[in-house]
Amino acid sequence: MTGTPEKHAENWDLRHADFNDNDFLYDVYSVMRGNGPFARTDKPFLPSNPEGAWVAVGYAECVQILQDWEHFSSNPTPEGAERLTGDLVITLDPPRQQKFRKVLNPYFSPARMKALRPEIGTETDRLIDEFIEDGAGDLAEVAWRQPGIVFFKFLLGMPVDDVPLCVELTDTALNGATEQDRMTAWGGLYRHLHDAVTARLDQPPRDDMIDVLLAAEIDGEKLAFGDVVSNAMLLVQAGLETTASAMSFAYHYLATNPAERDRLIAEPDLLPRAVEEFIRFAGSIHGIPRTVAKDVEVSGCQFAPGESMIVNYASANRDEQQFPDADRCILDRRENRHLGFGAGVHRCLGSNLARLEFQVGLERVLTRMPDFILAPDRQAKFHGNSVTRGFRSVPVVFTASERSR
Numbered sequence: 011m012t013g014t015p016e017k018h019a020e021n022w023d024l025r026h027a028d029f030n031d032n033d034f035l036y037d038v039y040s041v042m043r044g045n046g047p048f049a050r051t052d053k054p055f056l057p058s059n060p061e062g063a064w065v066a067v068g069y070a071e072c073v074q075i076l077q078d079w080e081h082f083s084s085n086p087t088p089e090g091a092e093r094l095t096g097d098l099v100i101t102l103d104p105p106r107q108q109k110f111r112k113v114l115n116p117y118f119s120p121a122r123m124k125a126l127r128p129e130i131g132t133e134t135d136r137l138i139d140e141f142i143e144d145g146a147g148d149l150a151e152v153a154w155r156q157p158g159i160v161f162f163k164f165l166l167g168m169p170v171d172d173v174p175l176c177v178e179l180t181d182t183a184l185n186g187a188t189e190q191d192r193m194t195a196w197g198g199l200y201r202h203l204h205d206a207v208t209a210r211l212d213q214p215p216r217d218d219m220i221d222v223l224l225a226a227e228i229d230g231e232k233l234a235f236g237d238v239v240s241n242a243m244l245l246v247q248a249g250l251e252t253t254a255s256a257m258s259f260a261y262h263y264l265a266t267n268p269a270e271r272d273r274l275i276a277e278p279d280l281l282p283r284a285v286e287e288f289i290r291f292a293g294s295i296h297g298i299p300r301t302v303a304k305d306v307e308v309s310g311c312q313f314a315p316g317e318s319m320i321v322n323y324a325s326a327n328r329d330e331q332q333f334p335d336a337d338r339c340i341l342d343r344r345e346n347r348h349l350g351f352g353a354g355v356h357r358c359l360g361s362n363l364a365r366l367e368f369q370v371g372l373e374r375v376l377t378r379m380p381d382f383i384l385a386p387d388r389q390a391k392f393h394g395n396s397v398t399r400g401f402r403s404v405p406v407v408f409t410a411s412e413r414s415r
């Protein structure tokens with residue numbers, strides 16, 4: 011550790027090497043919240059503002075900002091806008107943003123999700139089959155591959171063989187060591203999706219999200235081709251790493267807390283609540299920027315047009331004012347209005363899908379390898395000083411059993 015929590019709290023830098031330790035990052039958040047609801051960073055990790063940004067770290071302030079899109083716009087600053095490749099649902103404000111959501115929403119409806127449950131079970135089983143007979147395996151493989159396979163195969167309409175490349179490009183784009191690495195990976199992902207969408211232009215329509223975007227009309231106009239590609243790219247990015255890192259965290263937690271694992275097996279009705287708690291606790295997203303659009307005051311602090319604000323969902327989710335015993339993962343936590351999926355007009359479009367993938371991912375592992383524990387002779391690998399944080403390896407041992415097919 012090169013800095014104290016107090017030092018890091020003065021100028022938060024999520025990519026700092028010290029934050030490869032998850033507990034330490036949350037110690038820093040605790041100091042930041044103790045100093046007041048808004049901290050500063052001169053190293054915003056997404057294209058934002060060369061002058062740095064405010065960081066909202068308290069739960070109440072984050073909720074207020076997320077619900078007030080008229081003062082806290084999702085439009086980027088001019089510096090951020092230069093890097094955008096199209097009109098994205100996540101960087102628009104209502105009313106246009108709501109029209110984009112209307113296009114995509116039916117794909118995430120509860121009925122559609124319910125119908126997917128058996129398919130997700132089969133895909134998860136297939137991944138577990140790769141090591142179930144060995145009595146040893148890596149649960150990070152399930153966490154990192156299952157969401158991509160499910161999303162590409164059943165919703166987006168991209169070949170499943172593309173998943174590893176897209177996961178790798180997304181990962182480097184978000185977490186690459188240098189700005190150059192990250193920009194190159196963004197470019198690679200854009201080109202890949204550009205080619206995939208172009209190939210679809212000559213094919214008969216199918217019932218998937220790429221076709222829905224290609225056919226969509228907003229205010230009587232079809233979406234520009236670049237907007238179709240950019241939104242497909244957003245979906246890939248939003249849907250893969252977030253779910254994967256939270257699920258990897260849950261597998262690690264259960265592999266190192268066998269009593270909690272046994273409790274979930276004995277009380278399967280707890281699963282939905284446990285998934286919410288894992289999402290609160292694992293902290294998939296540490297911040298997404300807003301731009302101040304009009305003079306505004308929040309909790310006695312004044313903000314002026316053009317300033318950047320990073321909403322730190324992960325810190326808000328550990329705010330003791332909202333979550334008693336916030337630094338404990340309590341699988342049956344009752345009051346859990348976490349901000350893991352955000353709030354307000356941009357609340358996560360894929361939350362129903364993420365919850366389902368997560369629940370089925372846990373259910374299948376708990377059913378098929380009920381005594382799994384962290385392999386005593388191997389180390390789990392956590393990747394932390396990055397935008398998405400989770401385990402890249404969760405080596406486990408368990409009683410071997412048969413493949414599902």
Ligand code: HEM
Nearest residue numbers: 099100248249252253294298350351352356358359360364
């Ligand atoms: C555990 C998994 C996930 C977490 C923690 C998560 C978190 C979030 C958060 C915090 C936001 C709000 C962003 C903002 O305030 O600007 C968001 C938006 C979004 N998420 Fe997720 N997400 C997850 C999974 C998914 C999945 C599986 C998909 C789709 C495949 C998805 C698609 C989206 C989209 C399209 C938006 C933008 C919505 C809008 O701007 O109106 N997410 N997500």
